[in-house]
Amino acid sequence: MAELPDKRTAFIDWYLAVVEQANLSDKRYGVKGMNVWTPYGMRARRHLDRIMIREIEATGSQAVEFPALIPAPEFAKEKEHIKGFDAQVFWVTKGGLNDLDVPLVLRPTSETAIYPVFALWVRSHRDLPLNVYQIVNTFRYETKTTRPFVRVREIHFFEEHTCQVDEAAATERVRSNLAAFRKMAEAFGLPYLSLRRPDWDKFAGAHYSIAFDIPVGGARTLQIGSVHHYRDNFSKPYGIVYEAADGSQHHPHQTTFGLSERLLGAIVAVHGDAKGAVFPSTIAPYEIVLVPIPSPGDAGATGSLARSLASRLERAGRRAVLDDGDDRPGAKYYRWELAGVPLRLEVGRREAASGNVTAVDRLGRKTTIAIETLEAGVEERLTAFDRDLRAAADAAFRDAFRVASELGELAGSDRVRVVGWCGKEACGHAIETAIDGALLGVPEEGPPVAPGAPSKCIACGESTGVRWALAAQPL
């Protein structure tokens, strides 16, 4: 395996090398940006999905699945939406040997697949709220450079779609989604910002959009999810109507909540280091790797012991993998560190004789665990590992932002910038030009740095209505 590029100075190269060498994704498939989920990547994805499902179902959302193909006329019904997606969809035009009468769009997102059916499902106020989600693949004809997990043409996608009685109830659902995402991000060990996107950058057809962003080095950020309030922008053209208790007819207000495999890319990007990937135990494909250390005259005793300890951990509900291959221990350590396994147990003859194994966590800390109380020892090490991994991510997060008070500070910035913004679009674009990136928007829960209120807009100098906003170079 080649040495990894430097994460700080060559972030993208480092990221691509880690994803490839840890065997999380295989990009050698015959269509650009459509990658193969390897067995190892799928194990991580399974836990990603499990956590998303757990948290969204805790808020009363139910799983559904709508078809992948959308008839062209349905796709075109909401005007802003079609404008936003027209240039980036795949079209199915032939079935068998014949041209289709009605061309079909391979879903880039599912509003236009779902809402004609919502119009059948929603009849009365008793049908509301309607909160459903699906985990499906979506398709975008990306013309930019593709990157595993981060920008792909077939996307492993989570999308919640809801109908609420009115605008206030929809706002409440947005809040509930933000709270659910907080719990998911907690499980992934990811600090992030919730930002209300400027109007010119909201989702096609939305009333407003709140996006989740993380810093990924320098002024760069990565959007890792979003929640949208649609008001009745879709329910009107799609004819979704309910009858209130008093017999009057109304369009419900709608929301959506979108996440994707990009979260897996974010976890690699945030936690990974010079040795490779680092997974929090919550989503690690394996939480523990056991490596027997053979010694002369050992006759396989450490191998059998390691195997029995792996079984014990599996029985205790842990995801453990035994590496009893022929490579020397050092090569195994290297490979499993690259793969990001949180905890390595080295089973050596001398330690075993004294009833112990050596434990090395992915932060490099070496301790000894008594075999007799193995399960408790592993539990304790993994808890400490997750806590300290999160603390390191939090520290890096805090260091990722700097307040800027002049537009001139934005060019070539080595941090994501916190700026005063008056809210005017012209000033927003001036900020975007200055940082050669985007105004990400106004933080929903306060800025990550900058105590006190901003004194003036960094672009026009205006002091009324000024709020903190984030300026960055989104990946």
Next chain:
Amino acid sequence: MAELPDKRTAFIDWYLAVVEQANLSDKRYGVKGMNVWTPYGMRARRHLDRIMIREIEATGSQAVEFPALIPAPEFAKEKEHIKGFDAQVFWVTKGGLNDLDVPLVLRPTSETAIYPVFALWVRSHRDLPLNVYQIVNTFRYETKTTRPFVRVREIHFFEEHTCQVDEAAATERVRSNLAAFRKMAEAFGLPYLSLRRPDWDKFAGAHYSIAFDIPVGGARTLQIGSVHHYRDNFSKPYGIVYEAADGSQHHPHQTTFGLSERLLGAIVAVHGDAKGAVFPSTIAPYEIVLVPIPSPGDAGATGSLARSLASRLERAGRRAVLDDGDDRPGAKYYRWELAGVPLRLEVGRREAASGNVTAVDRLGRKTTIAIETLEAGVEERLTAFDRDLRAAADAAFRDAFRVASELGELAGSDRVRVVGWCGKEACGHAIETAIDGALLGVPEEGPPVAPGAPSKCIACGESTGVRWALAAQPL
């Protein structure tokens, strides 16, 4: 809700009515044969998938996921395969506003997506066996009448693909798949036949195909899965090669194992009755429904008790649903029977006062369960229910077949027919013509009826090399 059609005399109408009224699938989507998975249908599917995953992973197979779109040149590499699928695939010809240079096929099955990558993954005998599976949607441009779960254009699909060192190892993998399916079918309560398909009916590109069929009334059968031995029919054109320990180069022999949402249709078809769907507890969306029986002066006491009992059952790992809506109890019984819930608990004031609830299983048997030992009582009722549901399915299965000894008996048969067959294709076609259906093939594990060996081929009268075979009208 309308009365259900008669299952015996109007099977297809009965099936469609049950699927619709139990709200397992919504076929009102704007593309024929592409149906919506409702929340209730998704709950059943989740357990279907869970059981498939459990049994296939127990045999050492790992989850992967390959892209949905296949470049036309890869799709065309294996000649028999492309002939088999050419007329029934959807073609993606445009990306955004432009025609694609290379048209893409929306996978009808994934051999041609996976095998070019297997050619990269398989290098050495140490990479074998390679056993991977995926659960994805596949797409077929069906021109026949579509039916929810049974014949659809977007199919929830399970497919295992393997590479083995040689033909014998691939035969061994076929055996392992047959054993895994036996365990899955056990969980679904489904008796079935494993049949080696005649050569003219094997999978496009296979060396041989073994299919699983169930009788569904009269002479009708439904194929619910299949296992194929490919020999090196695909590994040669796709260039999958490994180096043996002695340095020589070989093509691996391959197998596949395919299942789909059709299993859910089969479960409805086999277990359902005049009142609607009937689910074994293993895959029931809910195992138990609790219905409070309000009485005058009750002040919601039965409702609260029912709620607390539902929580107790959930904590015990059961899937319980509380129906505390405004409908009268009779309407609720009707609806949950239609939905196929295995066990109903009626929480009435008088029974509750004496520490009991009334339990009625979906086979109509009424007993009393002491609240103090609710969990054990429910466990016992569900175990008995699953056992007796299976016994009823077994009895119906045994009654579904009849030996025929003359071709003349096949026309208008009210049973699936067991016939002597010499193995010649001409005789096979004569049998197919006589029954106006198909020769399903030779049973792998003996015929379901017919003691002893067959004396002669039903078509040519030849007595050498004659074996039992099944003749039916596949749905």
